[in-house]
Amino acid sequence: MEKKIESINIMQKFSLFEKQWTPHIIGELNGQYVKLCKLKDDFVWHSHENEDELFMVFKGTLLMDFRDGRTVEVKEGEILIVPKGVEHRPHTNGELVFNLLFEPKETLHTGHVESEKTVKQLDWI
Template sequence: MEAVRLEEKFALFSDHWRPKVVAAANGQELKLIKVRGEFPWHHHHDADELFLVWKGTFRVEFKDHIVTLGRGDVVVVPAGVLHRTAADEEAEILCFEPKGLLNTGNVTDAEFSAPTDVKI
C-alpha cells in the first residue's frame, strides 16, 4: 500500500482519451484520462460512470442538456444514458467505473476505443 500521486501519474503520459488505471477497489477502477476535443456519443448499458475534474474544464453532453465541470467538480452518468464528453482545451479527468469497462461503451471506434487494462 502506497500513495498514488496523481500529479506525478498525469505527468507520465500525454495521449488523449486513453484511460490509465491507477487504483482499484471493490470491482471499480480509478482511471486517469487526458482529454481534448469531442468524444463519440455512446452509453454504457449496465454501468454508471463518475467523472471528477482534476485540471481544466470538461463537459458532459446529453441530448437535452450539457453539464460543464471545473476543477473539483463531479458528475455521475447513469447506466444506459446516451452522452459524450468534451473539452475545448486539454483537461485532466479522474473516472471511476467498473473494471474492464470499454471507454466507448456500446460503440467501437478506431480512434477512440482504448484498451481496458493499461496501468501506470
C-alpha cells in the same frame, strides 16, 4: 500476496502520459478501476448499459453533452455522475482536461460504441 499500501500522487501520474482519450489505470477497488485520462476536443456519443460513470476533473473544464440537448459543465474540483443507460458525449472547449474515472473493470470507455478511440487494453501506471 499482500498488496502494497501507499499513497498515489495523482498529478505525478498525469505527468507519465500524453495520449488523449486513453485511460490509464492507477488503482482498483471493489471490482472497479480508478483511471486517469487526458481529454481534448470531442469524444464519441456512447452509453454504458449496466454501469454508472463518475468523472472527476483535476484540471480544466469538461463539457458533457446529453441527447436531450443539455450540456453540463464540470470544472476543476467537481464531479459528474452519469447514470447507466444515459447517452453522453464528453468534450472540451479546446483545452487539455485532466480527468479521473471510476468504472467497473470490464467497462470500455466507449461503452457499446466501437470507434477509432476505443481502447480495449489499458495500461497500469
